[in-house]
Each structure stands twice: as C-alpha cells, then as structure tokens.
Amino acid sequence: MPNISIAIDGPAGAGKSTIAKLVSKSMGIIYLDTGAMYRTVALKAIREGIDTLDREKLSSLVRDIDIKISYDGEEQRIFLEGEDVSGKIRTPQISIGASNVATIPEVRIKMVELQREIAAQNSVVMDGRDIGTYVLPNANLKIFLTASTEERAARRYKEQLEKGVKDISLEDVKKDIEYRDKNDSSRSFAPLSKADDAIELDTTNLTIEQVAEIIMKYAGELK
Numbered sequence: 723m724p725n726i727s728i729a730i731d732g733p734a735g736a737g738k739s740t741i742a743k744l745v746s747k748s749m750g751i752i753y754l755d756t757g758a759m760y761r762t763v764a765l766k767a768i769r770e771g772i773d774t775l776d777r778e779k780l781s782s783l784v785r786d787i788d789i790k791i792s793y794d795g796e797e798q799r800i801f802l803e804g805e806d807v808s809g810k811i812r813t814p815q816i817s818i819g820a821s822n823v824a825t826i827p828e829v830r831i832k833m834v835e836l837q838r839e840i841a842a843q844n845s846v847v848m849d850g851r852d853i854g855t856y857v858l859p860n861a862n863l864k865i866f867l868t869a870s871t872e873e874r875a876a877r878r879y880k881e882q883l884e885k886g887v888k889d890i891s892l893e894d895v896k897k898d899i900e901y902r903d904k905n906d907s908s909r910s911f912a913p914l915s916k917a918d919d920a921i922e923l924d925t926t927n928l929t930i931e932q933v934a935e936i937i938m939k940y941a942g943e944l945k
C-alpha cells in the first residue's frame with residue numbers, strides 16, 4: 723500500500739498535537755510535530771546569541787544544521803547535533819523565537835526538505851501551519867483546527883501550570899499567542915492558512931474526545 727499522509731494545521735493551542743497523536747496511534751503510523759523543528763532552530767540561534775529575526779545569520783545557521791528525529795515508542799524525540807532537546811524547546815522564549823525563525827524563507831526551505839523526506843518514507847500525521855498548503859499539498863486528508871484566542875490561551879496556560887511553571891500569567895500567554903498568530907499568518911512565505919480542500923473544525927466548545935471522534939471518522943475512511 724502506498725504511504726498515506728494526514729495534514730493537521732492551525733494556530734497554537736487549537737489542539738493539533740493532541741489530535742495528531744491520537745490519530746497516529748490509532749492508525750499505527752508516525753506523528754511528526756513540525757513545530758519542534760522550528761523550535762530547535764530557535765534554540766540554536768538563542769544559544770549562539772543570534773537575533774531570531776536576523777535573516778542573514780539564520781540562513782547560514784540552518785545551512786548545515788544537524789536536526790534528527792527519532793521515536794521512543796510513539797513519543798517523538800528531537801536531536802540537535804546529537805543532543806536530545808525535546809524538553810528544552812518548550813519554553814515561552816523558544817515559542818516566540820520559533821515563530822520568528824519560521825518567517826525566514828531559507829529556514830523554512832530547509833525544514834520542509836526534512837519534512838518531505840520523512841513523508842516520502844513513512845505514512846505520517848504531520849502537524850504545523852503550512853502542511854496542507856505547502857509541505858504536503860497532496861495529503862490524503864487535511865484538517866484545519868481553530869479555536870478562540872481566549873480558549874487557546876486558557877489551554878496553554880493550564881498546560882504550563884501542569885508542567886509546574888509558576889512565573890507566568892494568563893495574560894502573558896494570551897499576548898504570546900496573539901504575537902505568534904499575527905507573525906505566523908502574515909509572513910509572506912508559506913503562512914498559516916487553511917488549504918482550500920481542508921476540513922475546518924472550530925474546537926472552542928468541543929472536548930478532545932469530541933474532536934478526536936470527528937477526525938477519526940474521516941481518517942478511518944482512508945484505510
């Protein structure tokens with residue numbers, strides 16, 4: 723059977739990764755979190771003291787960057803030059819940095835190359851911002867998840883509290899989300915947008931189980 727690909731796009735906090743994990747698990751295929759790649763580029767830039775919007779420096783930083791993905795069971799691990807940075811890329815500073823580096827065409831071209839390579843070799847559920855529109859325009863199923871800014875901020879805030887992060891406020895989380903929404907949607911190269919043939923689902927008033935049930939119905943039809 724040829725490889726299948728499922729694209730799940732949408733803004734931060736819309737529920738993409740939770741749903742992508744459920745779908746990949748139930749279908750027995752891999753899940754690729756493409757945001758982790760941009761986060762890893764941002765981590766490297768910040769470690770090297772590079773402004774995450776400096777196109778020239780970022781272009782040269784990604785030219786021969788060594789990013790590898792592996793799977794620990796179903797869990798994706800991401801490695802920067804051999805170091806497992808999966809936990810280190812989940813901070814508010816890296817979220818903003820990732821959104822910044824993701825506006826740079828040279829960074830995107832490099833990341834998309836890696837993403838397409840993985841999709842060429844595996845059946846995959848990929849989540850991101852431009853998967854249905856740019857990375858995998860021929861994906862077998864395209865989903866675009868949305869939710870109100872307030873709801874997305876509340877979800878992210880809860881996640882941070884559960885992780886034990888104390889020095890943040892709901893207002894800060896909301897501001898970060900608004901900054902990223904604007905940055906991700908307004909960039910000129912492969913911005914966050916819904917593909918014409920994507921199924922759009924507003925998750926504001928739905929539970930994860932309800933969203934999963936709707937999407938699994940579509941995914942089940944691919945088998």
Ligand code: DC
Pocket residue numbers: 734756757758760761817820821824849850851852853902906
């Ligand atoms: O999904 P995430 O929050 O981990 O993504 C972090 C940032 O990376 C996001 O604000 C925009 C960027 N990104 C992107 O531009 N394209 C993708 N396919 C995935 C993420």
